[in-house]
Amino acid sequence: MGIDLHIHTNASDGTLTAEATMERAHEAGLTTVAITDHDTTAGLPKAEQRAAAMGVELIPGVEINAGQGSHCHILGYWIDADDLEFQRALAHFREARQTRIQEMVKKLQRHGLNLLWEDVLTASKGESLGRPHIADALHQKGYVASRGEAFHRYLLEGGPAYVPSRGPTSQTAIRTIRQAKGIPVVAHPAASHVDQEIPSLVDAGLMGIEVYYPEHSPVVIDHYRQIAARHHLLVTGGSDFHGPGTGRDRLGSVVVPPEVLAAMKRRRSSS
Ligand SMILES: [Zn+2]
Numbered sequence: 001m002g003i004d005l006h007i008h009t010n011a012s013d014g015t016l017t018a019e020a021t022m023e024r025a026h027e028a029g030l031t032t033v034a035i036t037d038h039d040t041t042a043g044l045p046k047a048e049q050r051a052a053a054m055g056v057e058l059i060p061g062v063e064i065n066a067g068q069g070s071h072c073h074i075l076g077y078w079i080d081a082d083d084l085e086f087q088r089a090l091a092h093f094r095e096a097r098q099t100r101i102q103e104m105v106k107k108l109q110r111h112g113l114n115l116l117w118e119d120v121l122t123a124s125k126g127e128s129l130g131r132p133h134i135a136d137a138l139h140q141k142g143y144v145a146s147r148g149e150a151f152h153r154y155l156l157e158g159g160p161a162y163v164p165s166r167g168p169t170s171q172t173a174i175r176t177i178r179q180a181k182g183i184p185v186v187a188h189p190a191a192s193h194v195d196q197e198i199p200s201l202v203d204a205g206l207m208g209i210e211v212y213y214p215e216h217s218p219v220v221i222d223h224y225r226q227i228a229a230r231h232h233l234l235v236t237g238g239s240d241f242h243g244p245g246t247g248r249d250r251l252g253s254v255v256v257p258p259e260v261l262a263a264m265k266r267r268r269s270s271s
């Protein structure tokens, strides 16, 4: 049996529809998957239908971009997507993200660049907005030769167009997931450099760490297994699939042991 608990669709920044993602998961031999789109559950209803038709177990999930100071992402499993408070919170997070990108576009305009909000929207192709879309719009307008150049010249912290992220704090993200009856898990901890923060995240209600992840070597896996054990946290894992053309296109590329899923289910039924 194959398990992948970290998957994006085009409801956020993936390139495949929820249905197509489920079909790929089935073809890849996965039996349990979680859809974890950024700040939205919009892909879940269609994914559920498709998954049920193919006999794939689907765990409803989300990935909240917490971004004040750090760039911590919090995954949520078995969240109640029908919870109105939860949906209101997600809408608020998405809105804060859009406002930030709008302010960055205004800064670029004041800097003398002929870049319109519509250009960024076009570049985003309906994905949840982020700095990469400003970079792509700058590229399309010929201001830079690459996405990387856009970041280095304009968009990085300290750059002329930089505006700090206004996402929720990690603590708020964790509480939002707990209030929607979900299991909050810190995503890709090595990439987010969150080791020092973990005790305070546990205090806020964190229940797990994403231990199995494409960039995690056996040494890193061992490191996070130990941290999880120390704080009595669940361990989880997934590929962070985003679809063809994204560089993260291998569903099930990370081996997630079945006992991981069993432990999550035990914790869920006991809380
Ligand atoms: Zn993430």
Ligand SMILES: [Zn+2]
Pocket (backbone or CB within 6 Å): 006, 008, 063, 240
């Ligand atoms: Zn992700």
